[in-house]
Amino acid sequence: LATIREQCGFAEAVDICLKHGITSIAPWRDQVAKVGLDEAVRIVKSNGIKLTGLCRGGFFPAANDADWQKNLDDNRRAIDEAAAFSADCLVLVVGGLPGASKDIVAARQMVFDGIAAVLPHAQASGVKL
Incomplete structure (x- = not known):
């Protein structure tokens, strides 16, 4: 669409x-x-x-703790929305470097940690990521 x-x-x-x-x-x-x-x-x-999917969750990397929490909260809302539709999945566009950061290793870790943080909610909601 x-x-x-x-x-x-x-x-x-x-x-x-x-x-x-x-x-x-x-x-x-x-x-x-x-x-x-x-x-x-x-x-x-x-x-x-x-x-077949709801677009999008993700954009996990954040420049600070407050933004990190906002990103996680938004992903949980996206999971709830996907569940309301009985969507096959929530499409993740995981994000890139936050702000002016050049630390790709840290950004990748935030993606890993972000998915790990919302995965239990997705599983409980029956939503594939």
């Missing part, structure tokens, strides 16, 4: 997909947020369309 995000709203995008024989989608969270999670879930379920 990302390719038509500017041309139409969520419900219309679902209709267009179905008219063209597309029965599985992977919307982005900002598209869902525009109509609200409950309404987006209703649109998906009432049209019998399947979510």
Whole structure:
């Protein structure tokens, strides 16, 4: 749905997909947020369309502890949203170097630690990452 995000709203995008024989989608969270999670879930379920994934969680690396916690909290919300849709998975775009950092080793460790931190919630919610 990302390719038509500017041309139409969520419900219309679902209709267009179905008219063209597309029965599985992977919307982005900002598209869902525009109509609200409950309404987006209703649109998906009432049209019998399947979510192969919800885009995106991730962006784990952070420049400080407060941002790190915000990133983890956002990933937990993304997991909850994916679960509401019964999506096949939550797509992770894990992130890069935080701020002005040049420490790729630390950024990679934050990705590892971030996934490890949210994995129990994903497993309990039945959401694959």
